[in-house]
Amino acid sequence: MTLGTYQQVKDALKNFGITDYTVIDHPAAHTTEEADAYIAGHQGVRTKTMFLKGKKKNFYMVIMDDKKPMDFHEFMALTGAKRVSMARPEYLQEQLGLAPGIVSPFGLLNNEAHNVKVYFDKDIVDEPIQTFHPNENTHTIFIKTDDLFKFLKQIDFEPEIIDL
Structure with a gap:
């Protein structure tokens, strides 16, 4: 599978009629701290997206505020997932067709098997705007939360909201 691209994300959003978003171009950001520094002063919750693997090649995407620590035990208790850890780069x-450090819901465009369960932490779903790398870490997209959920529905993913 080839890597996902920013152009792929722009094309998908356009095809789904989602045009009201902002993109900030910046140098490559390898951490959420670097990305946050590049987009300082702009409105939108800063997110982190984790790609996790559980028992028997079950995959999970967890999206939450980038300042909040991930509690793997709580995640497993809430979802019933077993032996969950960060998924290996391969x-x-x-x-998802992504490299480490660039994980976002837009990588789901490449998940043809639709075998990734998507979870949002409830603390961010009421935020009007969320921020992500759109499959490349030299851009940050500011997208309305409603439009993000519309995007996910268009590509046949039904995220669950959990209280991490």
Whole structure:
């Protein structure tokens, strides 16, 4: 599978009639702290998206505020998932067409098997705007939360909201 691209994201959003978003171009950001520094002063919750693997090649995407720590035990208790850990880079490439450090819901465009369960932490779903790397870490997209959920529905993913 080839890597997902920013152009792929722009084309998908356009095809789904989602045009009201902002993109900030910046140098490559390898951490959420770097990305946050590049987009300082702009409105939108800063997110982190984690790609996780559980028992028997079950895959999960967890989206939450980038300042909040991930509690793996709580996640497993809430979802019933077993033996969950960060997915290895080869699984990230295979399932989402992404490299480490660039994980976002837009990588789901490449998940043809639709075998990734998507979870949002409830703390961010009421925020009007969320921020992500659109499959490349040299851009940050500011997208309305409603439009993000519309995008996910268009590509046949039904995220669950959990209280991490």
